Amino acid sequence: MFTVSPSLLSGDLLNLGAQLDALRGLENLHLDIDDGNFVRGISFGMDIVRAVAGRTDIPLDAHLEVLNPCDYVEALCACGVKRICAHVEALPYPSLFLSAARKNGARYCGLALNLKTPAEVLLPYVDQLDYVIFVSVEADYDGLPFRSGVLAKVRAAKAFLRPETEIWIDGGVNESNLQEIVTAGVDGLVIGRSIFQAPNPVAAYHRIRRLVQEYADKEV
Numbered sequence: 001m002f003t004v005s006p007s008l009l010s011g012d013l014l015n016l017g018a019q020l021d022a023l024r025g026l027e028n029l030h031l032d033i034d035d036g037n038f039v040r041g042i043s044f045g046m047d048i049v050r051a052v053a054g055r056t057d058i059p060l061d062a063h064l065e066v067l068n069p070c071d072y073v074e075a076l077c078a079c080g081v082k083r084i085c086a087h088v089e090a091l092p093y094p095s096l097f098l099s100a101a102r103k104n105g106a107r108y109c110g111l112a113l114n115l116k117t118p119a120e121v122l123l124p125y126v127d128q129l130d131y132v133i134f135v136s137v138e139a140d141y142d143g144l145p146f147r148s149g150v151l152a153k154v155r156a157a158k159a160f161l162r163p164e165t166e167i168w169i170d171g172g173v174n175e176s177n178l179q180e181i182v183t184a185g186v187d188g189l190v191i192g193r194s195i196f197q198a199p200n201p202v203a204a205y206h207r208i209r210r211l212v213q214e215y216a217d218k219e220v
């Protein structure tokens with residue numbers, strides 16, 4: 001099942017409650033947790049995550065773009081977040097993060113990789129990975145374009161990841177690059193601007209889902 005996860009940080013931050021209500025029924029919602037250290041930006045703290053989780057039934061996925069990911073696992077799981085990933089670049093011992101997420105109740109535990117990080121860093125953890133996020137822009141600078149070189153990493157990872165491990169792409173996804181990304185064989189997309197800068201974000205989400213299906217069907 002392909003996932004499209006709109007990134008709430010690109011949403012209407014001054015009207016979060018109304019934004020969440022408008023998105024009701026969507027399959028997933030992406031929360032970038034940025035600490036101002038691992039990346040420049042500071043985004044959602046745990047109080048906001050708790051408030052978001054209390055307002056919506058949409059399953060949440062947390063992308064920890066922070067220096068100390070293990071410090072966030074318990075609080076995120078207590079908020080009911082079932083899908084959590086952290087950057088391998090921030091983890092001296094990625095397997096300990098993955099087991100902590102699992103132990104605290106996360107259903108999907110994953111690792112994220114910045115552009116510069118080769119897919120092969122995942123090799124020691126294949127048995128623990130439910131999903132992987134390949135960040136496809138330089139994470140520290142918003143507004144940068146999708147870098148198609150990330151698709152070579154997707155192809156490399158598919159050769160050694162377990163078939164059930166989902167591969168997600170995050171950053172700079174839009175209608176012009178959607179086909180090449182879907183046909184590379186990914187399982188999920190995180191999308192910010194292409195959904196939330198549209199006049200009607202829900203309609204933009206459904207249009208992207210339709211296109212994903214169309215491109216995936218062509219591949220079969």
Ligand SMILES: O=C(CO)[C@@H](O)[C@H](O)COP(=O)(O)O
Pocket residue numbers: 007010032065135137138139143170171172173190191192193194
């Ligand atoms: O957090 C990141 C990358 O780390 C962002 O790329 C957003 O999660 C996606 O936003 P768009 O690039 O789709 O606007």
